[in-house]
Amino acid sequence: MSLDATLDEVQNSRFRNIYNQLVKQYEKKSQFNEVELFCILLVYHKFALRNGIKAKYITKKQLANVFEVCFKISEVFTVERITSIIAKDTKKEIDPMGWLNLFEVFMTNDLExxxxxxxxxxxxxxxxxxxxxxxxxxxxxxxxxxxxxxxxxxxxxxxxxxxxxxxxxxxxxxxxxxxxxxxxxxxxxLEFLGSCMPEVSNLTTVAYCSNVLSKITDFDKSSE
The missing domain is CATH 1.10.238.10 (EF-hand)
Structure with missing residues (x-):
């Protein structure tokens, strides 16, 4: 099954091969279903391709741009703190697991x-x-x-x-x-010392763009 018409058959097959095992493992503990995880990772994959056809990771600079443009979080210290938590290392790259962790936290309904x-x-x-x-x-x-x-x-x-x-x-x-x-x-x-999570309106936009359909209704209800 092709997830993205902008990728040819070979590229779609390569994408599946790269992330299939990760999705199988991550789905066991995730709020997202299999298709949604592939869609979230497809966004990651296309960002990574901006760094070269064989690139596997996105950079911290790219992630910072995602925070500012998509999630409307631009305060440098906050972005650095979030990145250190979801990436769990100090490398310049963000791996696919870190990307999934970000969506897992930002899109959860679980207060804990x-x-x-x-x-x-x-x-x-x-x-x-x-x-x-x-x-x-x-x-x-x-x-x-x-x-x-x-x-x-x-x-x-x-x-x-x-x-x-x-x-x-x-x-x-x-x-x-x-x-x-x-x-x-x-x-x-919850955010008594300053914002560190996106507004519901921004999450809704990201959910539409990344095809995370299960969250859209939840976000629409939260904004009412």
Whole structure:
């Protein structure tokens, strides 16, 4: 079966041969069905072909462009954090598994998965907790002002408010347990330190473009 009319029979066959085993393994744990996984990987494959007919991977620069154009996420530090989580290495290339991981997280309806991902993005030291120094780096981005004293006061006030809300055990660190307890009760606080997941409207567009049909209805309902 040909998935893409822009690829000839030989290219479609090569595509199937490259990704068939990965799809079989990944489907066992995925929210996507077999056809959807092939469609998601076909997008990846066509990006990879931009790097040469025999290229197997996309570059981090290409992924950053996808974030900006398709998912509307352009903040450099956030993109780097997401990339490090889904790619799990520091190479210049993003492998097909990393690409699938990205779609798996971005398109999930599972709050637990979303919480784990967002907390990983925020926890840039990878220590399993957000201390006052870490939270300050995020909060400072919310208050840009020529008046440094005023901005400083706003930052301190916001820090106090966030730790009062999220630091349930009052140990000076927002643990994942603290964070998840609050977010389960108030899901709108999922991205409390800044956006790290696409808006539903952008996900809907990507779902249409990548032919992930099972998600389109879900996204349409979420946007109502």
């Amino acid at each position: 998965t979303k919480m784990k991902f967002c907390f990983q993005v925020y926890d840039f030291h990878g220590v399993g907790g957000l201390n006052r120094e870490v939270v300050t780096k995020y909060v400072e981005k919310f208050f840009k002002s020529d008046d440094e004293d005023e901005a400083g006061e706003l930052v301190v006030s916001m820090l106090d408010l966030l730790f009062k809300k999220f630091d349930i055990d009052k140990d000076g660190v927002i643990s994942f347990e603290d964070y998840s307890t609050v977010v389960r009760q108030q899901p709108l606080l």
